[in-house]
Structures are given as structure tokens and as C-alpha cells.
Amino acid sequence: MSLHILKRLLGRDRDDGPPVRTDGGTTSTGGEASATDESDLGALLSLLRESEAVQSAPFWLPPFLLMGFFVYGAIGWNVIISFTDFAGLQLPAYDPSAFDLEMYRRAFSDGQFWAATRNTFVLLVSFTALSLGGGLGLAILIDRGIRFENWFRTIYLLPFSLSFVVTAVFWRWMYNFDSGVINVVLRGVGLDFLASKWLAGGVDLGLLGALPLVPETLQFKLFAVIFALLWQFSGYAMVVYLAGLRAIPSDQYEAARVDGASTLRMYRRVILPQLRASTVSAAVVLMVFALKAFDFLYVMFGNNPGPTADILSTMMYRQAFAANEWAYGSAIAVVLFVVALAVVAPYLYGEYRRGEL
Amino acid sequence: MSVRDDLADRFGVDFETIDPVRVVLYTTLVGLIAFYLSPLESGLMTALKTEAEFATSPPFVPPTVDGFTLKPFGVALDTLSSAILNSIMLAVPATILSALLGSFAAYGLTNFEWRGQLGVVTLFIAGIFIPYQAVLIPLSRLWAIVNTKELLAPVLDITVFSAQVPVLGTVELATHPHYASIINLIITHAAYGIPITTLLFRSYYKKLSTEMLEAARLDGASAFTVYRRIVLPLSTPMFAVTLIYQFTQIWNDLLFALVIIPSGSGPAAVATIALNELTGGIIQTFNTQMAGAFVAALPTLLVYVLFGDKFAKGVAGEA
Numbered sequence: 001m002s003l004h005i006l007k008r009l010l011g012r013d014r015d016d017g018p019p020v021r022t023d024g025g026t027t028s029t030g031g032e033a034s035a036t037d038e039s040d041l042g043a044l045l046s047l048l049r050e051s052e053a054v055q056s057a058p059f060w061l062p063p064f065l066l067m068g069f070f071v072y073g074a075i076g077w078n079v080i081i082s083f084t085d086f087a088g089l090q091l092p093a094y095d096p097s098a099f100d101l102e103m104y105r106r107a108f109s110d111g112q113f114w115a116a117t118r119n120t121f122v123l124l125v126s127f128t129a130l131s132l133g134g135g136l137g138l139a140i141l142i143d144r145g146i147r148f149e150n151w152f153r154t155i156y157l158l159p160f161s162l163s164f165v166v167t168a169v170f171w172r173w174m175y176n177f178d179s180g181v182i183n184v185v186l187r188g189v190g191l192d193f194l195a196s197k198w199l200a201g202g203v204d205l206g207l208l209g210a211l212p213l214v215p216e217t218l219q220f221k222l223f224a225v226i227f228a229l230l231w232q233f234s235g236y237a238m239v240v241y242l243a244g245l246r247a248i249p250s251d252q253y254e255a256a257r258v259d260g261a262s263t264l265r266m267y268r269r270v271i272l273p274q275l276r277a278s279t280v281s282a283a284v285v286l287m288v289f290a291l292k293a294f295d296f297l298y299v300m301f302g303n304n305p306g307p308t309a310d311i312l313s314t315m316m317y318r319q320a321f322a323a324n325e326w327a328y329g330s331a332i333a334v335v336l337f338v339v340a341l342a343v344v345a346p347y348l349y350g351e352y353r354r355g356e357l
Numbered sequence: 358m359s360v361r362d363d364l365a366d367r368f369g370v371d372f373e374t375i376d377p378v379r380v381v382l383y384t385t386l387v388g389l390i391a392f393y394l395s396p397l398e399s400g401l402m403t404a405l406k407t408e409a410e411f412a413t414s415p416p417f418v419p420p421t422v423d424g425f426t427l428k429p430f431g432v433a434l435d436t437l438s439s440a441i442l443n444s445i446m447l448a449v450p451a452t453i454l455s456a457l458l459g460s461f462a463a464y465g466l467t468n469f470e471w472r473g474q475l476g477v478v479t480l481f482i483a484g485i486f487i488p489y490q491a492v493l494i495p496l497s498r499l500w501a502i503v504n505t506k507e508l509l510a511p512v513l514d515i516t517v518f519s520a521q522v523p524v525l526g527t528v529e530l531a532t533h534p535h536y537a538s539i540i541n542l543i544i545t546h547a548a549y550g551i552p553i554t555t556l557l558f559r560s561y562y563k564k565l566s567t568e569m570l571e572a573a574r575l576d577g578a579s580a581f582t583v584y585r586r587i588v589l590p591l592s593t594p595m596f597a598v599t600l601i602y603q604f605t606q607i608w609n610d611l612l613f614a615l616v617i618i619p620s621g622s623g624p625a626a627v628a629t630i631a632l633n634e635l636t637g638g639i640i641q642t643f644n645t646q647m648a649g650a651f652v653a654a655l656p657t658l659l660v661y662v663l664f665g666d667k668f669a670k671g672v673a674g675e676a
Contacts, residue, residue, distance in 0.1 A: 052469035055580045059465030063458040063551045064477060070548035071484045074492035074499070081494055141386055154665045155390050158397070161661035161668070162654050163609030165629045169636050169650040170396040173403065173416070173643060181399045184415050231393065239669050284486070291488045295611040299633050316490045321497070321616065330494045337491035344486040348479065357478050 075337065082331040087324060103331035113332065115307045116315040119222055120339065123293065123311055127226045127233075128286045132279060134230060135237020140267065142238070143245045153242070157235035164232075164295035171228040172300055175199050198224045199300070221309040225297065233289060237282045244278030245271070284347045291340055312336045404429050404648035411644055429648035433635065437652050439624065440631030444608055444656070447539055447627055451546035452603040458547065459554020459599065460592060464584050466555070467562040468570055478559070484552030489612050497616045500541045538618045538625050545617060546607045553606075554599050561595040562588070594667075601668050605657045628653045 048054050083099035107113045142152055159167065174181050175198040186194045198220045248271060256266040294313040297305050303322050305314055312332055320329025351357050399417040406414065410424025420426075466478050565588065573583045611629040618625050626634070632653040636646040651658075661668055 051471065053471035053473075056465040056469035056471065059461045059580070059584070060477065061465075063462040063555065064481070066458065066548045067481065067484055067551040070496075070545065071487055071492065071552070072480070074495040075487065077495035077498075078491055138389070141382060141389075144382060146382065146386065150666070152386055152390070153669065155393050157665070157669055158393060158658075158661065161605055161657045163611070163629055163657070165609070165611050165632055166650045166654040167396075169632065169646055170400050172636075173400060173647060174396050176643075179411070179416055179643075181395060181416050184417075188415070231396070235393070288486050288488075292612075294490070295609075295629075298611065298615075299636070302637070313488065313490045317493070317612075317615075320494055326494055333488075333490045333493065336488050340486055340488045340491075344483070348483060351482075352475070352479065357475060357482060 078330045078333055078337075081327055082334050084327050086327040086330075103327050104334075106328060107331055107335065112307065112310065112315065116310045116312045116332075117335075119309060120291075120311040120313075120336075122222060123226060124287055124290045124339075124343075126223075127229050127290045127293075128283055130226065130230050131233045131237045131286050132283060134234035135239075135282065136241050136275070138234060138238035139241035139245055143242060153239070156238055159232040160236045162232065164293070165299050167228060167232050168296045168299035171224070171231075172199070174228075175224055221301075221306070225293070225300065225309060229290070229293065229296065233286060237286065240278050240282040240285075241275060244275045248274050280347060280350070284344060287343045288340070291336065291343075312339070400647040400650060404644050404651060406644055408642055408644065411642075426644075429642075429644040430652065432645050433649035433652045436635050437628060437631050437649060440626045440628045441653070441656075443539060443625060444628040447542050447546070448604055448607045448656075451543045451550065451607050452600055454543070454547040455550025455554050455603050455607075456596060456599045458551050459556075460558045460589070460596070461584075462551060462555040463558030463562050464588055467559050468565070468567070468583075468588070469580075481552050481555045484549075485556060489549075493612070493616050496545065496613070500538070500545075500617050503541075504537070536625055542613060542617050542627075545613055546610070549613075550603050550607070554603060557599050557602070558592065558595055561592065565591060597664065597667050598670060601660055601664050604660060605668075608657050628656075 080094060082103055083101070084094065085102065138156055142149055142156075146152070162170075177183060177197050180198075182198065200221065252270055252274075253266065256270045261269065291313065293311065294317060297309065297311065297314050298317070301309060303314075303318050304310070313336060316329050316332040316336060319325040319332060348357075395417065402419055403411050403416055405425055405427070406420040407424050407426045407428075410420050410426075414420070414424065462481065466474060466481070570583055570587065573587060574580070578586070609629065610627075611633065614627045614630050618627070618630070632649050635641055635649045641649075
């Protein structure tokens with residue numbers, strides 16, 4: 001191998017002066033190595049030994065291999081399975097000539113799949129938007145120089161430490177028709193007609209139901225889920241926004257105030273535009289949690305949340321692990337992965353562009 | 358001194374200049390506390406009531422003296438204690454392992470300069486965002502093929518889960534073959550924790566003074582020595598944040614446990630699975646369900662209450 005190719009691979013062909021290093025008493029100078037003959041094995045070895053890529057490899061390579069195997073290897077395997085008709089416990093033959101798009105075709109002609117896709121998007125968008133709005137509101141309230149700030153912040157963030165499983169157990173009790181808190185309070189203040197079976201039943205939306213992505217009947221099920229998740233995650237959005245608000249130099253507030261801007265105007269014109277980074281990072285994390293809402297739905301509704309609350313992750317689990325339709329489950333998983341990628345790729349690209357990675 | 362002056366003194370409340378905006382502000386904030394605590398409060402009140410009591414009193418009202426009982430907590434502890442022990446055996450090593458691996462990776466990816474580094478970093482960070490559904494089937498297949506128990510048999514007896522306790526002698530924490538799946542779960546969580554722990558440590562290591570690290574390397578210190586002598590001791594605050602975050606995530610996971618532990622239950626069940634089974638049964642009354650939720654949530658709640666500030670910082674820093 002040519003020396004300068006190796007140097008390029010190791011990132012050592014820049015003209016930033018000869019990096020002088022002592023390595024076990026042997027002094028070798030990177031700058032002089034460029035004059036060395038290609039066949040000089042010793043120079044090659046010392047170049048390798050002192051290259052930062054090689055020095056750092058023992059640290060990042062083992063975690064990289066472990067993670068790469070479990071994350072990217074597993075995703076690759078999952079994609080392969082989705083092209084087969086793997087439906088049993090034995091391993092499929094993985095014959096590339098037998099690969100087809102049968103499972104994807106099946107998904108796209110499956111009403112349940114489209115219902116789950118629609119619910120996934122409704123959950124993703126409304127949960128993220130509501131949590132961001134709620135979190136921003138909390139952050140603005142808390143940022144107004146209040147006493148006992150730590151207490152308020154701690155309590156609002158408390159639900160974030162709970163698991164989806166625990167949240168689901170608590171909220172199933174909150175939503176209970178006969179003796180759940182919500183209905184008991186509604187009946188207590190004379191609003192009996194509002195007391196509902198929050199986790200079942202629905203309202204006919206009439207003409208609105210003809211619109212794409214809008215269900216014919218509005219079930220509370222999905223919104224009951226979104227509300228409980230809002231309870232769990234709005235504190236998280238608050239913490240992120242609070243950090244964002246605190247990062248804005250205080251002279252900007254003062255400048256706006258000197259200019260005679262009202263508080264509302266100041267937030268709209270000065271503060272909010274600067275919270276873009278907080279919004280993006282909080283939104284990405286919230287969306288990832290929304291895609292992981294499986295645990296919550298599984299505890300709340302068991303293996304089948306029904307067409308109005310089924311999301312892609314619950315459908316995938318049911319198909320693969322309850323119905324043993326492994327290939328079909330993996331095709332749905334691929335769709336879910338693509339949705340996640342579509343959500344996250346612009347964020348990662350933005351971070352890359354701004355040199356934040 | 359009047360009560361008013363006393364209050365003014367103690368809390369710095371200036372009654373002359375009470376601002377109606379601030380009254381609204383504090384009322385809102387306190388009202389929100391009611392919202393955030395109501396599920397926990399009504400859950401706790403329900404867990405402290407006898408069956409007769411919770412059938413008649415509103416869920417958020419404290420029990421009467423006659424209606425007070427700790428029995429639901431007793432039942433929940435009985436049912437969940439072995440699962441909680443399993444969760445500890447899972448979460449502690451998996452948390453430490455993933456934090457250490459993340460710290461290694463972040464050091465190797467931050468404090469060195471080489472071509473292609475950014476590509477590798479991107480692969481690490483993208484790993485945070487994969488929906489676990491996309492790896493479930495391969496994971497379940499993998500752990501069905503790899504028999505951890507047989508693999509480990511020459512090295513470790515499966516009674517690794519027994520402990521030598523003075524006076525008591527050998528305590529068998531677990532001898533069931535299913536416990537091999539706890540090891541599988543530890544490896545899985547450690548692997549899937551690497552992306553987020555790497556990101557957390559990387560944001561921290563970026564701020565370390567490079568001059569100091571360079572100087573140490575020029576003095577002839579190996580990369581490992583620099584890590585052990587300089588980077589690791591400086592990482593303590595970040596280890597605290599990462600350990601808290603990872604512990605919460607691993608303790609709270611249901612999905613991996615459902616897929617990796619055979620039949621999703623049995624003696625190897627972790628706390629989330631056991632809680633789901635406890636509360637999913639029709640026999641259990643609401644007071645036992647709520648007590649179970651508190652018992653299963655206690656470790657993360659405790660971690661959160663004790664280290665809440667660091668937790669909040671870590672959560673904000675992760676973004």
C-alpha cells in the first residue's frame with residue numbers, strides 16, 4: 001500500500017506542521033515521513049502507531065462493534081426477514097431469489113395497517129405539539145423569577161421518572177368509569193353528562209370523517225393516551241425550554257423592554273425565535289418517545305388496542321409475537337423504522353451542518 | 358410584630374407591592390401541581406384503603422381511620438419482590454456497563470482527530486433514535502439461537518446468581534435456567550444504551566481542555582493513561598447523570614423484557630413485567646394495583662427524588 005494513501009486514510013496528510021511525538025523513547029517525525037520511500041515498512045508502522053485513529057480505536061471500536069451488531073446488524077436482519085415469508089419458529093432459508101415484496105403488498109392492502117399508520121401520525125403530531133406547547137408554557141411561567149422554583153420544577157418533571165407501565169396503571173385508574181378521579185370530579189361538580197367511558201366509546205364526526213387521516217368516529221381512546229403521555233412528558237419539554245431560556249443573554253430582555261415592547265411581543269419577537277434549537281431537540285426526543293409508546297398501550301389495552309388506538313408498534317408486536325406472522329411483523333417494523341428515520345434524519349443533518357455532532 | 362410583618366420578614370413577601378400578575382402566576386403554578394400530582398396522590402390514597410373503603414370514598418380522599426390499611430402494599434411486595442430483585446440484577450450491571458462503554462467511545466471519538474470520525478459519530482448518534490420494534494424479531498431470534506447458559510457453562514456456573522453471605526452461607530438468589538435470559542437482557546441493554554451514553558459523554562468531553570490532554574500525550578502518556586489519570590476522574594459529574602438516566606431507562610423497560618425473557622414471565626420476570634401481570638389480572642383490586650405501581654416505581658422515584666437536580670440537568674443536557 002502506498003504510504004500517502006495510508007496517510008490520507010489516517011488523516012495525516014494535512015500541512016499543519018510536523019506533529020512531533022515521543023513514543024516510548026523513539027522520536028519519529030510525521031513531517032519527514034512523507035519523504036520516506038513507499039516500501040519503508042518501519043515508517044509505515046510508526047505512522048500507524050502514532051496515528052490518532054489507531055490510538056483511539058481501542059476506545060471506540062469495541063462499543064462500536066457491540067452497538068453496530070445489535071443496532072445495524074439487527075435492522076439489516078429485520079429487513080431481510082421482511083422480504084421472506086418467515087412465519088414459523090425455524091429460521092427461513094434466506095434464498096435471495098425467493099425474496100419478494102409480498103409482505104409490503106399485504107400491509108398496504110390491510111385496513112388495520114392504515115388505521116395504525118393514521119393513529120401513529122395522530123399520536124406523533126398531537127402529542128409532540130401539545131407537549132412542546134405545554135412545556136414552553138411551564139418554562140415561561142417558571143422563568144419569571146418565582147420563589148421555590150426548584151420545587152415546582154421537580155414536581156412537574158416527576159412523572160418523567162416513571163415507566164410507561166406505571167403511568168398506564170395510574171391513568172387506567174384515573175379514567176375508570178365508575179370510580180376514576182376524572183369522572184368522580186365531573187359528577188361532583190354537576191357535569192355528569194361529561195363523565196365518559198374514556199377508554200371506550202366514541203363520537204360521530206359526520207362529514208369531517210371523510211377527510212384523509214380523520215377517523216369516522218372520534219374515540220377518546222387515543223386522546224386519553226395522548227393526555228396521559230402529556231402528563232408524563234410535558235415536564236421534560238419544560239426542562240429543555242428552561243435551559244434554552246436561560247441561555248438567552250439577559251441584555252436582550254432589557255433591550256426589548258427599553259424599546260417599550262410588551263411582554264407578549266417580547267416573547268413572540270425576541271425570545272421564541274431563539275428557542276428554535278430547544279424546540280428541535282425536544283421535538284425529536286418526544287417523537288422518539290411517541291414511537292416507543294408501545295409499553296403504555298400494551299399495559300392500558302392489552303395486546304389489541306382496537307382500530308382506534310392501534311399504532312404501528314403495537315400492531316407489529318401483535319403480528320410477530322402473538323400471531324407468529326414474523327415476516328409481516330418485520331415488514332411493519334421496517335415501515336416504522338422509515339417513519340422514525342424521516343423524523344430524525346433532518347435533525348441529524350441539521351446538527352451535522354451546524355457542526356454540532 | 359404583626360403576622361404580616363413576620364411573614365414579610367420570613368419569606369420576603371412585600372405586601373405593599375403585591376402584584377396581581379404574580380398572584381395569578383402563583384395560582385397557576387400551584388394549580389398545575391394539582392394536575393401533576395393528582396394521579397400519584399389518588400393512587401397513593403387508593404393503595405392505603407381497604408376494599409370497603411375505596412368502594413365508597415372518592416379516590417383522592419384520604420382513608421378514614423377504619424378504612425386505612427397497609428395490606429395492599431404487603432400483597433404487592435409479596436408478588437413483586439422477586440421481580441424487583443431481578444430488576445436490580447439487571448439494571449445495575451447494565452447501567453454501569455453502558456455508561457463505561459459510552460465513556461470509552463466518547464473519549465475515542467472526541468479527543469482524537471482522524472478522518473471518518475464524524476461518520477462513526479453519526480452512526481452512534483443515529484442509534485439513539487431507532488424504534489426498538491425494528492430490532493425485536495432479530496433480537497428474539499438471536500437470543501433463541503445463542504444459548505447463553507451453555508456458552509457460559511465452562512466459565513461460570515449459572516449459580517453466579519448465588520451469593521456467599523456470612524452466617525447464612527450460600528444464598529441461592531436464582532437457580533432457574535431462565536436466569537440466563539437476565540444475562541441476555543443485560544447485554545442487550547448495555548448495547549442499546551451505548552448511543553445515548555456516548556452522546557452524553559461526548560457533549561461533556563468536548564468541553565475538556567484539549568491543551569491539557571495534548572500536553573499529557575506529548576509527555577509520553579499513552580491514550581489509556583490519559584483516560585485513566587485525567588479523563589476518568591474528571592468525568593464523575595457526567596457519570597452521575599448518565600447512571601441516573603440509564604438506570605431509569607433500563608428499569609422502566611418493558612419491551613425488551615417481554616421479548617427476551619421466555620414466555621415473558623416466570624421466575625425471571627423483571628419489575629415492569631410483574632407489575633403488568635399483577636395489574637392485568639382481574640382478581641386484583643385497585644388498591645393492590647396502585648400499591649404495586651408504587652412498589653415497582655419506588656427505585657426510580659427514589660433515584661429521582663435524591664438526585665432530582667442532576668436528573669433534570671442530564672435530561673436537559675441530553676437534548
